[in-house]
Amino acid sequence: MSHATPSSTVVSAKDxxxxxxxxxxxxxxxxxxxxxxxxxxxxxxxxxxxxGKTTFLRVIADLEKPTSGKITVNGMTPEEAxxxxxxxxxxxxxxxxxxxxIEKNIALPLEIxxxxxADQQARIExxxxxxxxxxxxxxxxWQLSGGMQQRASIAxxxxxxxxxxLMDEPFGALDEIVRDHLNEQxxxxxxxxxxTICFVTHSIPEAVYLSTKIVVMSPRPGRVTDVIESPLPKxxxxxxxxxxxxxEIAHRVREGLRAxxxxxxxV
Amino acid sequence: MGEASFFxxxxxxxxxxxxxxxxxxxxxxxxxNAPFERDQAARAGGTIGFLELLPKTxxxxxxxxxxxxxxxxxxxxxxxxxxxxxxxxxxxxxxITLSATLVGFAMGALLGILLAIAIVHNRAMDRSLMPWVIAxxxxxxxxxxxxxxxxxxxxxxxxxxxxALISTYLSFFPIVVGMVKxxxxxxxxxxxxxxxxxxxxxxxxWKLRWPASMPYLFTSLKVAVAISLVGAIVxxxxxxxxxxxxxxxxxxxxxxxxVQIWAALFMAAAVAALLVIVVGFAHGLVLKRxxxxx
Numbered sequence: 001m002s003h004a005t006p007s008s009t010v011v012s013a014k015d016x017x018x019x020x021x022x023x024x025x026x027x028x029x030x031x032x033x034x035x036x037x038x039x040x041x042x043x044x045x046x047x048x049x050x051x052g053k054t055t056f057l058r059v060i061a062d063l064e065k066p067t068s069g070k071i072t073v074n075g076m077t078p079e080e081a082x083x084x085x086x087x088x089x090x091x092x093x094x095x096x097x098x099x100x101x102i103e104k105n106i107a108l109p110l111e112i113x114x115x116x117x118a119d120q121q122a123r124i125e126x127x128x129x130x131x132x133x134x135x136x137x138x139x140x141x142w143q144l145s146g147g148m149q150q151r152a153s154i155a156x157x158x159x160x161x162x163x164x165x166l167m168d169e170p171f172g173a174l175d176e177i178v179r180d181h182l183n184e185q186x187x188x189x190x191x192x193x194x195x196t197i198c199f200v201t202h203s204i205p206e207a208v209y210l211s212t213k214i215v216v217m218s219p220r221p222g223r224v225t226d227v228i229e230s231p232l233p234k235x236x237x238x239x240x241x242x243x244x245x246x247x248e249i250a251h252r253v254r255e256g257l258r259a260x261x262x263x264x265x266x267v
Numbered sequence: 268m269g270e271a272s273f274f275x276x277x278x279x280x281x282x283x284x285x286x287x288x289x290x291x292x293x294x295x296x297x298x299x300n301a302p303f304e305r306d307q308a309a310r311a312g313g314t315i316g317f318l319e320l321l322p323k324t325x326x327x328x329x330x331x332x333x334x335x336x337x338x339x340x341x342x343x344x345x346x347x348x349x350x351x352x353x354x355x356x357x358x359x360x361x362x363i364t365l366s367a368t369l370v371g372f373a374m375g376a377l378l379g380i381l382l383a384i385a386i387v388h389n390r391a392m393d394r395s396l397m398p399w400v401i402a403x404x405x406x407x408x409x410x411x412x413x414x415x416x417x418x419x420x421x422x423x424x425x426x427x428x429x430x431a432l433i434s435t436y437l438s439f440f441p442i443v444v445g446m447v448k449x450x451x452x453x454x455x456x457x458x459x460x461x462x463x464x465x466x467x468x469x470x471x472x473w474k475l476r477w478p479a480s481m482p483y484l485f486t487s488l489k490v491a492v493a494i495s496l497v498g499a500i501v502x503x504x505x506x507x508x509x510x511x512x513x514x515x516x517x518x519x520x521x522x523x524x525x526v527q528i529w530a531a532l533f534m535a536a537a538v539a540a541l542l543v544i545v546v547g548f549a550h551g552l553v554l555k556r557x558x559x560x561x
Contacts, residue, residue: 063459082465089463095456099478099557108474112464140558 009075010164010196011037011060016069018055028221029055033069035215035224039163042190042197044207045215046253047260052222053200053215057166060198061089073164085113087164088157092172094149096141096156103128103137106156113160127155130189147171147178151185158193165197172202183209184238191234204257208232208250209241216253218260226256292335299331300324333526341530354510357534363511364499365538367427371434372495372542376488378435379442386443387450387476388468397447404440408433408498413505430502430511437498438491442484449483450476481557485550492542500535512538 016033019026030052037043045053058064059071062078073081081087088109096105103124110120128134131151141149150170157165171179183206190197201207207214208230216226230249232240240246297320304323308315315323325334333341342357349356382400385392412433419429453475461471503513512535519528 061463063462082463085465087463089460091456091460093456095454095460097457097475097478099481101558109464112461112466112470112474142560 008039009036010039010041010073011035011198012070012072013056014070016056016059016066016071018052018059018064018066018068030059030066031221031223033224035227037196037198037213039196040194041213042187042199042211043213043215044211045198045200045217046202046204046207047217047222047257048202048219050219050222051217051260052219053217054168055222056217057168057198057200060164061087061166085109085160086162087166088160088162090150090154090157090165090167090170092169094141094146094153096149096152098141100140101137102133102139102141102144102152105141105152106137106159109156109160115160123159127158130158130192131155132185147174147182150174151182154186154189158189158195163195165195167197167199169200169202171206179203179206180238186210187236204250204253205241208246208253209236209238214249214253216256216260218257225260226252228252228256289335292332293325296330296332296334297321297324300327303327303331329523330525333529337526338529338533341526342533345530346534357515357530360510360512360515360531361534361538364430364496364503364513364535367430367499367502367511368434368492368496368538368542370427371431371498372438372492374431375435375438375491375495376442379439379487379491380446380484382439382443383446383450384472386447400440400443403436408437408501409504411436412501416502416505430499433502434495434498438495441487441490441494445483445487445490446480449480452483453479478557481553485546485553489543489546489550492546493539496535496539496542 013033013035016030016035017028018030019028033052033056045056047053055064059066060073060078062082071078074084074086076084076086096102097108100108106124106127107120110123115123124137125134128137131154133148133151133155136144136148136152141152144152154167154170171182174182186197187210199207199210201210212230212234214226214228214230215224216228217223218225228249232245232249301320301324304315304320304327324330325337327333330337345355345357349358351358351362353359382396386396387393415433415436416429419425419432457475457479458471461475466474499511500513500516503511504517512531515531516528519525519531
């Protein structure tokens with residue numbers, strides 16, 4: 001895009017912190033997070049539950065407000081970025097509206113953003129094709145399997161012109177075979193669309209397989225313990241997961257997770 | 268389990284219960300109406316045998332409990348044999364009540380939906396309105412109905428409107444309660460999704476809250492339409508209204524016309540059943556259009 005910032009940084013966080021005020025006192029969900037996501041990156045956030053990975057994604061999406069530090073999305077505040085529809089968000093559950101067909105679900109953001117009917121139809125067909133769901137547009141969500149529903153929700157996030165895709169454990173509820181398949185498809189989709197993707201997961205192989213950058217986080221308080229730039233090539237067949245390079249990165253991620261003392265602290 | 272059979276699964280159980288009820292009804296007819304016949308016989312200076320007594324208990328002009336066939340004869344006579352414009356026609360009276368019911372139901376549904384929207388979208392409304400909505404239903408309708416009629420009459424409103432307003436008063440309540448729940452039924456994740464699109468409150472309402480509330484709306488409409496009818500009938504009682512099912516009940520009780528009372532009751536039940544069926548049909552139609560599982 002023409003309006004790329006000089007550094008082409010999509011997300012930039014400086015000493016970001018977020019503390020929830022709860023009935024049991026303040027809970028620090030995030031503290032001292034410094035991070036830059038460059039245009040075209042595939043960044044995974046990995047860590048045990050409570051490490052703030054989802055919270056960080058929600059801060060980028062302006063679904064949560066940080067309580068300290070600075071964050072910009074496309075050089076703007078998250079709220080401005082959200083108002084300009086800078087990102088598509090894929091939730092843990094497909095969150096399809098059950099009274100809408102798959103194509104009507106994909107049309108939902110387009111209707112809200114005021115795309116013309118003809119444009120809507122073209123985008124529906126294009127994104128259904130991107131997620132390999134052509135021919136399923138007239139089906140209702142309950143007629144599709146869980147994996148297909150999640151693909152439909154990805155199509156919905158891709159339907160409008162947002163260069164940033166935020167994905168919060170999108171395949172967490174699916175079985176491993178389906179998940180492998182969807183990961184492979186996601187990489188192809190990323191290569192075809194040139195989007196920047198922020199991807200939350202708690203699976204080490206998933207994070208290593210998908211990412212150009214892996215952000216390892218640990219809980220209490222939620223913080224970043226390691227940032228790993230992946231040396232793996234952009235072209236990644238599923239077999240790459242058996243190579244020494246892959247296992248080496250996976251090992252470093254596991255070490256990073258262990259260094260966060262996350263398991264010992266778990267009660 | 269074998270395949271579904273209309274006869275075995277629907278007709279047989281329903282008709283069995285119905286027959287049992289009718290049989291029980293006849294037993295009570297004999298028991299309750301017998302003292303009058305014995306009394307008559309005693310006055311005539313004789314006694315009466317059971318076999319002689321039996322048919323007489325089922326053919327009294329003003330029985331304590333009319334027999335089913337008497338009620339249905341009266342129903343037949345006042346619906347089929349009378350012109351619908353005649354004041355002797357039960358169809359005429361049913362229509363008077365039904366028209367007030369429908370107007371009251373429409374106003375109640377509208378009021379209920381509007382209140383629910385206000386409550387869901389405004390915290391202050393939620394806090395201040397809901398207790399009043401609940402309090403309104405703790406007042407016995409029989410106590411407040413005459414007041415409404417008298418006050419409205421004093422400002423020149425009479426006829427259908429006061430009855431319709433009593434219907435409204437009763438029917439808005441289940442709709443408020445149902446719709447507040449329905450409009451709040453979308454999951455957080457579905458609301459977050461709207462937020463990520465920077466959707467306006469109106470868009471969130473029409474594309475998410477409203478469609479999500481449909482099952483709740485129709486469930487409460489079914490309850491509301493039945494009590495709308497009760498409201499209209501109650502509204503006809505205190506005025507000594509000249510027409511309507513309520514007037515029919517009142518007149519029947521003044522003159523001891525128990526057959527007429529029971530006929531009016533059955534007519535009211537039939538109208539209520541019809542209304543609930545119509546709402547249920549609309550429910551099915553809307554859900555089908557919204558892609559519900561067959």
